[in-house]
Amino acid sequence: MNMTASANDAPLMQIRNLDKSFGGVKAVDDVSMDLRAGIVTTLVGPNGAGKTTFFNLITGNLTRDGGQVTWLGRDTAGMKPYRIARAGVGRTYQDLRLFDGMTVWENVLNATEHGAFPVPISRAHRIARRERIERVLERTCLADKRNTRAIDLAYAERKFLSMARIMATEAKLWLLDEPASGLDPNSYERFLAILREDVAEGVTVCIIEHNLDIVIGISDRIAFLDRGRLLADGDPHTVMNDPELAKIYFGDRE
Template structure:
């Protein structure tokens, strides 16, 4: 295969020959891929392709059956979710998992504290933490609503709160599971702008997305999964112009 421009980026995560089965069904089937620094890799494929399962294997929500995963060159094969977060790997979930009775600001602050190594904080560290929270709330457009309970936000605001919880941390790799699903056009344009700006500042993103407009608008690289298998991992136009992959994507397989 001819190397693409993204192939020269530093590899942050190496995924090699990873398998996961539920009963007799292979949810992830011998998947090997790299997540490279400073780009947005989009996982696409039909429902049941194994995309969320792969996220769960990376972060330790599930234990893989075989294969290896390395983060910054070190194996993380049996990592726990909280240790993955503290190592700089954070994710969002389709169901958001917000603390509904807490305020917007408390939700973000809780995320920062949960993903830090427990230790007494100095005054300068507390100041830095507050600045991170304020930054995230401003970027997500939620600073004016910082004292409102999470459950009282509109749907799009709840989605942006989930993003703010990640933005306030020092995570180097973001795993985003359909973060823009259900957003109106104006909101998802705002979402794309936030994501592009964060990547410019050094964040690496792997995102699960079904909205083709977002896939086209945000991806530096696309990994195409189907029935647990990785069918393609290349630059967007190469993947999107493949007639067989398009047929699978649009449910027109023979």
């Protein structure tokens, strides 16, 4: 939405010729892409197109076979996932991976706690952190559930807790893996509102999504993956109106 404002900046993340195979099958095949500040990029494509693998490669959860990923100008080769996360790349998982035994509050609080040792923090910092978490819980409508364990939450609440965790961090780039799948219309509107607010505040988002309303409604740009290859990368209408891509997407492949 503010593409013109940011178009001249260097990309936050630069991905060049990314490759990954699993036992001879190319899951990600020579993908290059720039993720620029403030731009919402949506990854679309049929199941098995390599979208989640793409996320796993740029977060360091999987090691790449070839290609280069730079984050804020720095090559991320060999960086452990926790280092990439600390550098400002946040992600959610399709299967959520909440901290099930912990309460909503602890889940969100712990998302902000990096250090291996408990270090004393100042009162001012503690208060600021508490306010930040309160605000996140209000926006995700989880404030009343703060003492509920994650495992006892309803489906939509679990999806929002997954969002709340990443919202509480200071990640500059959010990689969201199907964050809105299965949400009812109300929850879905709330999810879009949250995303718009955070994007307006400067968060850069890359999102895997099957819901075409989201794809059209919030994306600045669509990247279309199929069988590991990036088939198209451009503005939503052009990509979604391409009859060849529509065929692949809706399973009408010859």
